[in-house]
Amino acid sequence: MxxxxxxxxxxxxxxxxxxxxxxxxxxxxxxxxxxxxxxxxVRTARVLMMAAGRRS
Amino acid sequence: xxxxxxxxGYGTLAGLVFAPPxxxxxxxxxIVYVHxxxxxxxxxxxxxxxLAGAIALIWRIKVGFAVAAATAPIGASFTLLxxxxxxxxxxxxxxxxxxxxxxxTSELILLFLYVGVMSLRPAFExxxxxxxxxxxxxxxxxxxxxxxxxxxxxxNSLHQGPTVAKLGKPSMDPSMLWPLLSxxxxxxxxxxxxxxxxxxxxxxxxxxxAHWVREAV
Numbered sequence: 223m224x225x226x227x228x229x230x231x232x233x234x235x236x237x238x239x240x241x242x243x244x245x246x247x248x249x250x251x252x253x254x255x256x257x258x259x260x261x262x263x264v265r266t267a268r269v270l271m272m273a274a275g276r277r278s
Numbered sequence: 279x280x281x282x283x284x285x286x287g288y289g290t291l292a293g294l295v296f297a298p299p300x301x302x303x304x305x306x307x308x309i310v311y312v313h314x315x316x317x318x319x320x321x322x323x324x325x326x327x328x329l330a331g332a333i334a335l336i337w338r339i340k341v342g343f344a345v346a347a348a349t350a351p352i353g354a355s356f357t358l359l360x361x362x363x364x365x366x367x368x369x370x371x372x373x374x375x376x377x378x379x380x381x382x383t384s385e386l387i388l389l390f391l392y393v394g395v396m397s398l399r400p401a402f403e404x405x406x407x408x409x410x411x412x413x414x415x416x417x418x419x420x421x422x423x424x425x426x427x428x429x430x431x432x433x434n435s436l437h438q439g440p441t442v443a444k445l446g447k448p449s450m451d452p453s454m455l456w457p458l459l460s461x462x463x464x465x466x467x468x469x470x471x472x473x474x475x476x477x478x479x480x481x482x483x484x485x486x487x488a489h490w491v492r493e494a495v
Contacts (some may be wrong), residue, residue, distance in 0.1 A: 227295070231305035236370055240363040241290070244312040248286075248468060250328045251352055255475040262479035266486040273492070 279471040285464030293455035300454075309367040315465035317360035320388060321423050323353025323469065328420035329397065331413030341408040344484055346416060347399060348476035352469060354392035361385055372436050381437040384422055391419040405484075416429060450489035 230237040293311035300307035334342025343386045364382065365375045376382065395412045402408035430439050450458070485491050 230308070231299055233306040233370055235306060235458075236306055237308050240309045240312050240366050241294070243362055244316070244359055247316075247355050251355055251468070251472045255472045255479070256349070259475050259479040259482075262482040263353050266482045266483045266491065270492055 282467035282471060283466050285460045289292050289461035289464055292313055297457055299456045301485045306370050309363055311461050311468045313367060315364040315461045316356045319465050320353055320357035320360050320470055323349050325423055331416040344477060344480040346413055348473055348480045350392055350396045352472055357392060359387045379436045380433040381435050384426040385430050387422055
């Protein structure tokens, strides 16, 4: 990896932010989807526990 | 998800290191490796959302609304990625970050449509009405998808014409094309994996009172 690679032929300030932003979008998608699922599971468990409490 | 990571990893490495610079655009062309798959996914995700909404409205299959709700934020994020990377590509190639070009403008409208669909659903007190309204907007907005795709052919556009999805032979050298195809595959697999995670959450949210959920959890 020499300086030529990192400078991207003079286009480094356009190329690297694109790949950085793409990585951020991929990470955000995965993180937010998992967070959404975890929150749904917690809410569902809470509803089921309340329902079980009412029955007993 | 692992296959998606491998495909994206290979595509990124081969696109940044092994693919030769373009004879006209130099190394700036490497932006295509994130821009084109993101733009393709923005259209694919919207079409999925509209189809799922139509299936839910016509045949009253409830999971269609869940699919439409799950795909909207993913599609919106990839539309934003396509716009930002396109803008960063436009600066060195066209001399400007933004132009009211047919392709750019219709892609921006797509982002607004995603935001509209996501905002419309929770705007109703009755979630079922919100689902129907959002599905209707998604179906109406799908007219924008062919406009985006064919805008470079129908109008004079700064944006370059089709390179990969051409009838006949793509106009890219295989050393540039294979990493791009790998990125397309990786992005599609990633989309599928994230959609499944979101869909599980959507179904749990919508069906938590249902008998089968009590038995399944």
